[in-house]
Amino acid sequence: MEHRKVIILGTGPAGYTAAIYSARADLEPLVFEGDEPGGQLTLTTEIENFPGFVDGIMGPELMETMKKQAQRFGATFERGRATSVDLSKRPFRVTVDKEREYTADALILATGASAKMLGIEGENELIGRGVSTCATCDGFFFRNKRVIVVGGGDSAMEEATFLTKFASEVVIVHRREELRASKVMQARARSNDKIRWELNVTTQKVLSDGTKVTGLRVVDNATGETRDIPADGVFVAIGHRPNTDFLNGQVEVDELGYIVTKGNTTATSVEGVFAAGDVMDSRYRQAITAAGSGCKAAMDVEKYLEGEMAHDWSVTMNA
Numbered sequence: 383m384e385h386r387k388v389i390i391l392g393t394g395p396a397g398y399t400a401a402i403y404s405a406r407a408d409l410e411p412l413v414f415e416g417d418e419p420g421g422q423l424t425l426t427t428e429i430e431n432f433p434g435f436v437d438g439i440m441g442p443e444l445m446e447t448m449k450k451q452a453q454r455f456g457a458t459f460e461r462g463r464a465t466s467v468d469l470s471k472r473p474f475r476v477t478v479d480k481e482r483e484y485t486a487d488a489l490i491l492a493t494g495a496s497a498k499m500l501g502i503e504g505e506n507e508l509i510g511r512g513v514s515t516c517a518t519c520d521g522f523f524f525r526n527k528r529v530i531v532v533g534g535g536d537s538a539m540e541e542a543t544f545l546t547k548f549a550s551e552v553v554i555v556h557r558r559e560e561l562r563a564s565k566v567m568q569a570r571a572r573s574n575d576k577i578r579w580e581l582n583v584t585t586q587k588v589l590s591d592g593t594k595v596t597g598l599r600v601v602d603n604a605t606g607e608t609r610d611i612p613a614d615g616v617f618v619a620i621g622h623r624p625n626t627d628f629l630n631g632q633v634e635v636d637e638l639g640y641i642v643t644k645g646n647t648t649a650t651s652v653e654g655v656f657a658a659g660d661v662m663d664s665r666y667r668q669a670i671t672a673a674g675s676g677c678k679a680a681m682d683v684e685k686y687l688e689g690e691m692a693h694d695w696s697v698t699m700n701a
């Protein structure tokens with residue numbers, strides 16, 4: 383069984399930055415890439431708000447660059463997803479893809495968050511046949527077609543606006559009259575002629591002809607009336623949930639399922655296990671904040687392995 387000083391789970395900005403910092407600290411990290419190497423940014427197009435890129439940078443390119451930077455300092459990457467961990471004793475044990483086992487003195491959890499689903503009839507069965515959670519990935523398939531975007535947050539506004547490049551019509555379906563999205567994103571969507579609004583409705587069923595999506599059935603919250611909105615695609619953009627199932631309750635999480643970290647550190651409820659990025663951050667969820675917390679996690683691991691933090695952990699946490 384392979385043993386490492388530090389194993390990092392996840393390869394979004396948090397995992398990559400943790401890899402860069404821990405590799406530069408000679409900790410020779412082993413990084414598991416998970417189901418989505420590069421994380422959510424590989425599903426986006428241009429990133430305009432990551433500092434250092436005057437003209438923006440494409441998400442996949444930014445992630446690939448971070449990976450190469452970590453490799454340059456000796457981080458190793460392996461395909462595979464952690465399916466379970468044993469944190470009851472040290473070294474910690476990590477099982478990858480249900481078969482390969484590894485041990486580590488310290489762990490950095492940077493497994494991010496995944497798209498939430500509506501949980502309505504037809505949704506799961508039609509994934510890949512008209513139901514999608516990623517406009518950037520699938521928008522191209524809806525050229526001159528009608529699509530629906532479900533959600534009232536920034537993601538929904540962004541996806542809907544993006545989809546107008548391809549689709550003939552985009553209908554935003556949201557469960558309330560008010561949108562959660564920021565003013566600027568709302569304004570952008572509202573000024574787009576191709577976008578139509580179905581507000582204050584509850585989604586009931588994804589409709590299909592047996593093979594592909596034909597629309598979405600909604601119930602009007604004000605009148606109770608049911609109506610079918612015809613569409614070739616339904617994009618679900620209702621937020622994300624943190625990827626913590628593999629932890630099987632061994633690390634403390636908050637009421638939304640995000641890992642709880644202690645004080646101004648990345649320490650979790652298990653000594654020697656640290657968390658960074660979207661898996662512990664339900665508030666900011668930005669590439670740059672994830673990268674920042676990945677840096678913190680690597681620095682915390684370094685201190686932890688040096689034994690400096692072990693005895694005064696609580697002091698550091700309360701600082």
Ligand code: NAP
Nearest residue numbers: 500533534535536537538540557558562619620621622667
């Ligand atoms: P979000 O802000 O949590 O919004 C989720 C939306 O989906 C809300 O409108 C919510 O309705 C709705 N929703 C949630 N569960 C639902 C369900 N079961 N059925 C129907 N509707 C449901 O998530 P997000 O839009 O993904 O944004 C997450 C974070 O990323 C935010 O901080 C956002 O600002 C940021 N973000 C920024 C950008 C950007 O600046 N370029 C782009 C994307 C995301 P209610 O409003 O009724 O709760």
